[in-house]
Each structure stands twice: as C-alpha cells, then as structure tokens.
Amino acid sequence: MTRKPVQTAATGSEAGxxxxxxxxxxxxxxxxxxxxxxxWTRRRTLVAGLILTGAPMLQPQAAAAQTIEDVLRxxxxxxxxxxxxADQGLRQALTNGAISAVTRLGRTDxxxxxxxxxxxxxxxxHRVQETLRxxxxxxxxxxxxxxxxxxxxxxxxxxRNLFVSVIREFTIEDAMTILRGGDDSAxxxxxxxxxxxxxxxxxxxxxxxxxDAGALSIFxxxxxxxxxxxxxxSARDSLIAFAVDKAMDGLFYYxxxxxRAIRRDPVKRTTAILRKVFGAV
Numbered sequence: 001m002t003r004k005p006v007q008t009a010a011t012g013s014e015a016g017x018x019x020x021x022x023x024x025x026x027x028x029x030x031x032x033x034x035x036x037x038x039x040w041t042r043r044r045t046l047v048a049g050l051i052l053t054g055a056p057m058l059q060p061q062a063a064a065a066q067t068i069e070d071v072l073r074x075x076x077x078x079x080x081x082x083x084x085x086a087d088q089g090l091r092q093a094l095t096n097g098a099i100s101a102v103t104r105l106g107r108t109d110x111x112x113x114x115x116x117x118x119x120x121x122x123x124x125x126h127r128v129q130e131t132l133r134x135x136x137x138x139x140x141x142x143x144x145x146x147x148x149x150x151x152x153x154x155x156x157x158x159x160r161n162l163f164v165s166v167i168r169e170f171t172i173e174d175a176m177t178i179l180r181g182g183d184d185s186a187x188x189x190x191x192x193x194x195x196x197x198x199x200x201x202x203x204x205x206x207x208x209x210x211x212d213a214g215a216l217s218i219f220x221x222x223x224x225x226x227x228x229x230x231x232x233x234s235a236r237d238s239l240i241a242f243a244v245d246k247a248m249d250g251l252f253y254y255x256x257x258x259x260r261a262i263r264r265d266p267v268k269r270t271t272a273i274l275r276k277v278f279g280a281v
Contacts, residue, residue, distance in 0.1 A: 080280040081179075081276055081277045081280055083175055083176055085273065085276060085277055086175035086176050086178075086179045086277055087172050087175040088273050088277070089175075089179070089273050089274055089276065089277025089278060090172060090175055090178060090179060090186045090277070091167055091168065091172075092271060092273055092274055093186060093258070093259050093262045093274060093278070094167045094186055094187065094190055094255065094259065095163075095164055095167050095168075096258055096262065096270075096274075097187065097254070097255035097256070097257075097258035097259050097262075098160065098163035098164060098167060098251070098255055099160065099164075100254060100255075100258045101156075101250075101251045101252075101253075101254035101255050101257075101258065102156050102157055102159060102160045102163070102251070104254055105117065105152070105153065105156045105250055105251065105254065106153060106154075106156035106157035106160075107153060108150075108153060109153070110152075110153045110156065111149040111152045111153050111156075111247070111250055112146060112149035112150070112153070114250075116250075116253060117246075117249065117250030117253055117254070118149060119145070119148050119149050119152055119243060119246040119247065119250075120145065120246070121141060121144065121145050121148070122238065122239060122242045125141060125144070125222070125226065128141060128226055129141040129142065129145070140218065140221060140222050140225075141222060143218055144215060144218045144219055144222055147210070147213045147214050147215035147218055148210065148213075148215045148239075148243050150209075150213040150214075150215070151206060151209040151210035151211075151212070151213040151215050151243060152206070152209070152243060152246070152247040152250070154209040154212060154213060155202070155205045155206045155208075155209035155247060156247070156251065158205045158209075159198075159202055159205065159251060162198060162201050162202060163198070163251070163255075166190075166194045166197070166198060167190065170190070170193050170194055171193075172189070179277065179278075179281060180281060183256075183259065183260040183263050183264070184256035184259055184260055186259055187252060187255045187256040187259050188256075190252075190255070191252050195248065195252075198248065199244055199245070199248060202244055202247070202248065203240065203241070203244050206240065206243055206244045206247060207240050210239075210240060210243060215239075215243075216236065216239075219235075219236060219239055220232075220236075223235055223236070262274060262278055263278055263281065266279065
C-alpha cells in the first residue's frame with residue numbers, strides 16, 4: 001500500500017520565506033517599507049563597491065573582528081592618494097629638495113668644485129679667459145670666476161626661506177598630473193611658476209654676497225682693462241644678473257635631483273605622506 005507523504009503546516013515565517021525575494025535571496029524593494037528598503041539598497045551598493053575595487057570579502061570569523069569602517073579604509077588606501085594628498089606630497093618633496101640643494105651648495109666649493117653647477121664667467125669674459133689661460137695671463141679672470149662662485153655659496157643658505165615660502169604658497173592646479181609626470185615634473189612646474197619672483201627676491205642677496213666675496217671689486221679692475229668705460233656700469237649689472245641666473249640654475253638642478261631620488265628610492269621617502277604619495281606612483 002502506497003503511503004501518502006505526511007503534510008505539516010508551515011509556520012508563518014517558513015511560508016513567507018521565499019516570498020518577496022529576488023533570485024539572489026535579497027528582499028524585493030516593493031516587499032519592504034521605505035526605511036528597510038533604503039538600508040538594503042545601501043548594503044547592496046557597498047558590497048558591489050567592494051567587489052569592483054577588489055577588496056577581499058570577509059569570512060564569518062573575520063567579520064566579528066573587522067568592522068566595515070576598517071574595510072572601507074583599506075579600499076580607500078588601495079585606490080592611491082587623493083588630489084589633496086598628492087598636493088601635500090609634492091610640496092613635501094620640493095621642500096626636501098630645496099633644503100638639500102641649499103645645504104649642498106651653501107658651503108665652500110659647493111658651486112666652484114662641482115662641474116655640474118659651477119658658475120662660469122659671462123660669455124665675453126669667458127672668451128678672454130680662455131684666450132689668456134694658455135699664456136698664463138688669465139689670473140684676474142680666474143679670480144673673478146672663483147669669487148663669483150664664492151658669492152653664490154654665501155647667498156645659497158639665504159635662499160632657503162625664499163624657496164620654502166614659495167613652495168608652501170604657490171598654486172598647484174593638477175597635482176595628480178604632475179605626480180604622474182616625469183622624474184622632475186614637480187621641479188619643472190615649480191620653476192615655471194616661481195622663477196621670476198625668486199630671482200627678483202634673490203638678486204639683492206646675491207649682490208651683497210658678490211660684494212662680500214670681493215667679486216665686484218675684482219670685476220672693476222677687470223672691466224678697466226677689458227670693458228669700454230661707457231659700458232662698465234651696465235656690464236656690472238649684467239654680471240650680477242648672470243650670477244643670479246647661474247646660482248638659480250644650480251639650486252633648481254639639485255631640487256630636481258632630490259625629487260628624482262624620492263620617486264625612485266623608497267629610502268628617500270622619509271615621511272608618511274611621501275611614502276603614501278610616491279609609493280603609489
């Protein structure tokens with residue numbers, strides 16, 4: 001004899017378990033009151049976001065020990081630096097570069113013995129210097145060149161505050177683009193935006209340093225021999241402007257070198273913001 005299956009009455013919760021659910025087992029929006037529907041929508045959006053960003057899904061055991069805020073912080077960190085963080089990181093790298101450049105060049109022979117940044121004489125005087133050197137007659141011009149470099153070495157430490165102030169205040173329109181540019185893209189951007197103002201502020205500092213180093217008095221003696229009297233004053237001003245330009249060239253050269261080192265060498269990333277920003281490039 002065939003036994004009929006025994007039917008039992010379903011409880012209210014069991015009977016309604018499959019009703020109002022999507023194929024994924026989530027409640028349908030129409031089956032919930034608006035407040036509950038909003039909560040489910042936010043949860044589904046969060047889960048989708050975690051999947052799209054590659055965040056690891058929590059195992060049940062880990063869920064108790066790790067809050068959703070922890071997961072979100074991990075997702076944000078995995079996405080790389082924000083625009084604000086990139087801005088802060090670039091300013092930090094440039095500040096480090098400026099301090100490093102000033103420290104390197106602002107000492108005896110910082111310019112003079114470094115052929116990458118050594119300041120030559122202006123073109124016309126340099127030609128005379130090269131002509132007289134084989135004859136052993138270039139002494140006054142050699143002395144002038146050395147004293148110009150000494151002036152730059154004395155002026156460099158006083159440029160530190162100028163650079164730090166400008167780096168802190170100048171506007172960076174698109175930090176992320178600069179961050180992802182070349183090894184010296186931040187330095188090139190800084191120079192394009194600030195060089196004119198920096199030179200103007202640096203000129204009186206350099207003039208005083210050249211005077212203290214004896215370069216200007218040596219120049220007067222050289223000018224009396226090689227420069228027409230009518231052009232002596234303008235030649236002196238041109239010498240100062242030339243020295244300012246070359247001193248700035250040296251400072252920007254080593255700011256760029258420091259930026260390049262920070263980008264390439266993790267050891268040079270000495271602060272949390274440098275590690276966050278340049279570690280993600």
